Amino acid sequence: MSGHAILVDGKPSGPLVFDMNSPTITRGDGCFEVMRVYGGVAFECDAHLDRLGRSAAMMDLQAPPRADLDSWVKQVAAYGPEGLIRVILGRGAEPGAEKCVVTWHPVPARPDTMTLFPLIAPWHSAGRPWDLAGGKTLSYAPNMAATRHAVKEGFDEALLVSDDRTVLEGPVFSVAWVHEGVWETPSLDLLILDSITRRVVLELVSDSDVPMREGRFSLDRLLEAEEVMVIGTTREVTPVVAVGEQKYQWGPVTKRLREAFVRRVRQSIDEA
Structure with a gap:
């Protein structure tokens, strides 16, 4: 080194x-x-x-x-x-x-798949403007409490939702899913973090033949999805195999996006 x-x-x-x-x-x-x-x-x-x-x-x-x-x-x-x-x-x-x-x-060890426990996040703005909306501040204590809660329930991580069960994000990652063949993810007007990895994956989906949609989606819609994935700096694109009691398979869209992300990383190294 x-x-x-x-x-x-x-x-x-x-x-x-x-x-x-x-x-x-x-x-x-x-x-x-x-x-x-x-x-x-x-x-x-x-x-x-x-x-x-x-x-x-x-x-x-x-x-x-x-x-x-x-x-x-x-x-x-x-x-x-x-x-x-x-x-x-x-x-x-x-x-x-x-x-x-x-x-x-070092990069912490991460599982190949993840399980998520839905939790209402009363501290999240969920689209309500405030002074630090969209900022990446050091004040992550509520998010870390959500992670600990999920782990105590037997899951890997939390899935944050609003009071009306709108899907937001994870404590330290973005979330997306495939519903009736369409790749969907919560939109930034919910004042979720504008994740850099999420941006990259949005570009990868846009370059593919998979239709995509950003918006406000209920937890029930996610639970009806064919595939679910988390997106983040340390987790890259990781398939989700359970949200609460709902189970999922590691699907073809998730696999394609993981492979495309690896190619994007290699490209960035070659261009450096």
Whole structure:
């Protein structure tokens, strides 16, 4: 390995990088990005850093110059050919004392298939505008509680739904399914996260012969689907074999999208 596992404002650092009294630590007042490293290349780096900039602007945080961020990500990506890069922009203990941390860590082990437990998410805006709608903030505690709830029920992860049972997203991933041959996914007007991996998969579906639809869909519609999949940085395109008591097969559309995603990754490495 070369490069550095952790850079703080561009300088090598140990693991303790934030003042313990900073709002980043005490209140989760910051934003972040996570990107996958394939072959030493940060996948969709530009899109991730664009979103970091939007999140920072929502939170009145001063992001480092883009050229610096690009350089720091490349340096940390060189630490290991396969892994994850996390970029954290946190508020300092004093106004204007933002700190940017770029760190590498291994990809956690993930199952080949997933099971989801539907949960109402009263903290989710579900389309109601608010100041941080669409931002990728550090305040993930409600989502992590949903994951723990699902695991206690015997499932791998939670599926977040609104009070009226509209399908939203997972705690750390997007969701899609195939209903009567049409690939469907919740639309961004629900103020779900504008997932970078979701964008890539939307492009892959658009380039295929599979019809697609974004919109607002009930949980009942998902439960009637032929295939269900989760989409995200660490999970890529992973088939879902159960949502609650409803069982699913690993279907042909999911398989095609997984294969197309692998080709897209290889292309990005070749073009780097």
